[in-house]
Amino acid sequence: MPSPDASKAPQDAIRRELYLLTLYRILEAALLCLVLFSPVGALMGEPRHALLGRAVAVAYLAAAVILFATGRRGAIRTQALYGAVVDVAAAALAMHALPDSSAGIAMMVLFNVGAAAFLLPMRLGLGVAAMASAALAGEYLWSLLGDNAATRPLAEALMFAVSYMAVATLTTLLGRQMQASEALAERRGSQVANLAEVNELIIRRMRTGVLLVDGSGEIKLANEAAMLQLGGFAEGRRDLLLAAPQLASRLKQWRENGDANAQPLQLAPDLPEVLPRFARLLAEGDQALVFLDDTSQVARRAESLTLATLGRFSASLAHEIRNPLAAISYATQLLEESREIPEADRRLLEIIYQQTLRMNGIVENVLGLARRERARPEHVELAGFVQHFVEDYRTSHPLNDDHLDASAPAGTVDVMVDRRQLQQVVTVLVHNALVYGRMPGEPARVGIRAYADEHGNPVLDVTDRGPGIPETVAEQLFRPFFTTSGEGTGLGLYIARELCQANQASLDFVPVPGGGACFRIRLPGIRAIATA
Incomplete structure (x- = not known):
């Protein structure tokens, strides 16, 4: 999958890099004006064409200011491309006007080419590098044909041309990688933010009350269940000692000796009892998480576990109980048919038979917990x-x-x-x-x-x-x-x-x-x- 280009990267980061490039362009133009319009220029050598140099310096400074002013509004790719054209054209003219400073000007343009290639796709970035190399070659031929002598060797122009192509290639690849990394980081950040929102929603909607209490007893966070269980906390009490004195006492006891009272608490009238549990948010921190388990829900969970266990146990025990019951019931019925049994003993046999029926009913009821057959409407x-x-x-x-x-x-x-x-x-x-x-x-x-x-x-x-x-x-x-x-x-x-x-x-x-x-x-x- 190809890496996203500059147009797909996070716009804020790319525009910030374009902003830095426009500032650097103003600095270049200001340095060129300083060389041509101040005594400092004498140290750089005499210009070949002073009027051309001054005109280029002023025009370049004006163009740099305009590009700086419009850089925050225009399209990033268009701004970077126009700026690269202006940089290369101004550099070629300035190198011709200031032959003694041509190497330094060519070196400064190296950064402009690399920055433009960083902001543009590879095709346009290499095109800017080729344009800069062509501008160097054109200025070399211009000097050779116009003045009948070149101020620098051809090898220098060729080395700068190769440097432009190499820097453009490297910065383009680096830009694509950084933009892809920024885009990935932005997606990951969005996912983390969404996950945090989901976690917050889950905690807020949990049936178990959750409180975050710092070392001074102030309630930092509380979900909806905790606010309902605290009752008066919804009135804005942020101090645990005021909202729930008994719970604050339990928390203090847990912090001092690590033991928590297992007895349930009723934090507010007409509300179910809760069973508090405590845990440190961080191993060395003083913030504590307080979990408030509704005892009725705990009882229902325990009841469900008991029923599930009983169902599994009853399924294995059924035959062990029902087979002896069936034998006892059958033997009782046979004895009742005997004419040698006294009436008093018949009454005992009747009791035995009734009790076996009762025992069988109990077994049937218990087995009903294990069967849970699907309804066939x-x-x-x-x-x-x-x-x-x-x-x-x-x-x-x-x-x-x-x-x-x-x-x-x-x-x-x-x-x-x-x-x-x-x-x-x-x-x-x-x-x-x-x-x-x-x-x-x-x-x-x-x-x-x-x-x-x-x-x-x-x-x-x-x-x-x-x-x-x-x-x-x-x-x-x-x-x-x-x-x-x-x-x-x-x-x-x-x-x-x-x-x-x-x-x-x-x-x-x-x-x-x-x-x-x-x-x-x-x-x-x-x-x-x-x-x-």
Whole structure:
């Protein structure tokens, strides 16, 4: 890939180099005027053509000033090319007018040629060098033919011509390399700036609060999460001791002995507790980074790890538990068929059988954490599903005095859902309602209702007429292993919500005015799936 030329390089750096070249040109013109218009010129030798020399000096100075004034506005390549033409023409005329100073003038032009080649592409840079070499040759022939004698040997003119070509080549290559390096540095700088902005955005949007505190306790930086966790800090308090005295005390303790108190803190009323962590920004510096971890998020992460570990463990343990349970259940059923078993022992066998069923249910619930099977949505007519569910449930689960009713609109309520998983979710909700949703000494009254809400979205409610659920308990209903019963595992509602989420549905608890409880499933309709 070719290196970028001057037009592609960073404009500010190239224009600065052009500015320095125009200043040097003014210096050259001023020195030429000094030689021709002051007594100092006598030390340089008598001019061959004084009038020509003075005219060239004045014209060159005027052109240098004009090029300096327009160098900041015009095109860089055009300015460099025009300046090179002026330099070479003025140098050739001045060398003819001042033969004793011709070597010095030719030497000064060497810098102009190199600088012009630095600012121009290689083709134009070598063209400037060739033009300067041709000007030297032309001035040599002019002196030889006009005065019948050359003031310097031909070898000197040839050496200057070779020097112009060599310097132009080297400076062109150097210019291309420097311009490519500057362009690369500019791109890298832009990338670093963008990366810094991204890092700042990430830190600002992190859920973990981050503070940068110096040795005097002043807060230098704080992300959005930290400002929310500090509460009053948003009012402009930059001193950590004023914003969060307890946190400042923990930081001081950590700085003094390197140990941090592992107990959570509540930095502001009505805000969750945080667990502070500290780290030095630099090994020898006094600035410290303070990380404020929300304890609720830490608990959720620990809970997720626990569930993942339990899922892997339960998968390997399933056969070890279920096989003995199946053997015990089968043996119990065979014993119950024996006519030699007394009635008192039959009662014990019944207890054994019931407990094996309970143990098998617990294993099934735990295995549900490990399975996490992908949902296979299909078209389900919700009203018909509710009616069939109630009939199947009554057949397989004797209700005795309990009541389980279904209600649905006259029309159809179409949904896209995994029928088997929806069956599992509704079974859990109905079972919980029959067990816990009853008034003491009264039969349970459970209803399943399918309908479309005001937006046309399908909804399924499972309600009971029991004592209701306290608010403190309702907040933890869907947490795994949370139960108010000594016989439950606390996994039923958790698995039910997970299955709903796998089907793009939601499961929520809705308090019922006047007593009772309602668990509401909001399902995706046919239109929602089609437009997703």
